Amino acid sequence: MIAEIGHFALVLALCVALVQAVVPLMGANRGWASWMAVAGPASSLQFLFIAVAFGALTNAYVTSDFSVMNVAQNSHTEKPMLYKVAGVWGNHEGSLLLWITILALFGFAVTLFGRNLPPGLKSRALSVQAMISVGFLAFILLTSNPFARLEPPPMDGNGLNPMLQDPGLAFHPPMLYLGYVGFSMAFSFAIAALLEGRVDAAWARWVRPWTLAAWIFLTGGIILGSWWAYYTLGWGGWWYWDPVENASFMPWLAGTALLHSAVVVEKRDALKSWTILLAIVAFGFSLLGTFLVRSGVLTSVHAFATDPARGVFVLLLLCLAVGGSFTLYAMRAPAMKMGGLFSPISREGALLLNNVLMATGAATVLLGTLYPLIADALNLGKVSVGPPFFNAVFLPLMAPMVVVMAVGPMMAWKRGDLAGVLGRLKFAAAIALGGAMLVWFLQGGSAGPWWTGIGFALALWLGLGTLLDLAERIRLFQAPGEALGRAARLPRSSWGMVLAHLGVAVFIVGLTASSAWTTERIQSQKIGETVTVGGFGITLTGVHEVPGPNYTASRASFDISKDGSVIDVMQPEKRTYRMPPRPTTTAAIRSGLLGDLYVVIGDADPKGGYVTRLYFNPCIPWLWAGGALLVIGGLISLGDRRHRIGAPAQAATRRVAA
Structure with missing residues (x-):
């Protein structure tokens, strides 16, 4: 009976999602406040129904109800309770239900914490979020019912894949999905802005915390996944450029670029069109990852489904979401005002350069991931693209990005003094060069890989540059007695940036040493x-x-x-x-x-x-320590007062009046 309640709850959630997708959007287009007000209650009701369905499936796993086919195929009475619960999302149907639950959770969170959002933007964003829910609820109900019954029920189930019976896999998928699906909120805000025809500093202030939350979860999920691969698979490595690993890394790169681009929109009212594009691309990569693990095109421990019919359904959703959003972008983006102008030598210029490098890196990973699949589909033969390709093409793109990461925060907005900044960084440059020479000497000159010195030099350059920037912000050398007070008054976002950049430096040390000297x-x-x-x-x-x-x-x-x-x-x-x-x-x-x-x-x-x-x-x-610093830095930034308050009151009032 509980399974039937769960199934019926999904049907009701689909009905509510249809209403939420249509009514608030029409109300926003026509200025009908009562219709726009439907978005919040509909989002809450949709989340309630989906939560009931997820609870019903979890109950079936906990009680070992093998009359439910999904439970019989993926659980067993002897399994420890932790892995019975983890079995809920250790399969195609259950993981898809988790995906939908998190999607509804983000919409519900906007309803709770987005009270200061303009009604038009909020209703449009929640309508777009509901459109995504409609697609995935239809997918699960038509092709992947997690509550299908099995008659007669077996005495015991088949059990969960033993490789997934691990504490890391109990927490890794939910955290990864919170990141994947979290970018749907940035996507929804981007499409709402295109529909409304307005992107400004207030919009960037509203979209940043949702993007940052998704980025934090995705970062934690990737780090947990690599740690699990390291200690569980027994091959001594932590990353193999597996297609599904890449599918999580691409939205992370796009999301990182989006976070930095949104800062430029907020501070300087520039890069608006580019920021909208990044929001679409980040969620598009998330949908691509969903397609790869559910289409049957991959044989991997990450792959959930091998039914091509399911893959076609997800591919259709991917084409509709990404194709439709790109079409809307092509129609509306050219009409956007360019915003503030800036010199190439400025903080905006440094952020844009890093954006371009990260976007190029994501495109490189996309090419290496999809090319073997495309070649196989076109009968061009079996092609293998592995770590040598990615290491040779992707990593050189990241080296200049690390160089700019130390320089950018010290540049002024609009027009910077590059010579002055490099002069202040000469101490860091000298130590980085000395560190490279020391590493080269300790490894016996040419006896070791030539690039180890470059890796350690980049880590030292970024770490020392970040600390020097912090020292200048708190005037450590000019007024040491006041430095502690200034440090306490720094915005949390500044501290988050410092920790995240230090995390990248620490990560580079671990990456370089473990790759060169294992x-x-x-x-x-x-x-x-x-x-x-x-x-x-x-x-x-x-x-x-x-x-x-x-x-x-x-x-x-x-x-x-x-x-x-x-x-x-x-x-x-x-x-x-x-x-x-x-x-x-x-x-x-x-x-x-x-x-x-x-x-x-x-x-x-x-x-x-x-x-x-x-x-x-x-x-x-040091790899895990660097990843932990990234997550901690993101969490500190998320607690910034500006994210809690939202957009400036003046901008919010102006948008409501409009």
């Missing part, structure tokens, strides 16, 4: 045998069977020694799940400031040994 040993290792990796002696002392809640594991014990003394014991596992019967690998990781020792146990060999994979990954914890 040590790897793969061998057959017998009990009592010692292998040396990264200065550590690693001795296999035994392998024994241990039971798990729904698996059995071969757990190995390794003594870790340094300078002849045992300093740790590491215990990786090779697990075999009962349902579905599938093996997985769980690595043992010893983290430190200078790097990770990474140990994996494999199968036994006929000679009495075990296949072991041993890695030392230098500075790889």
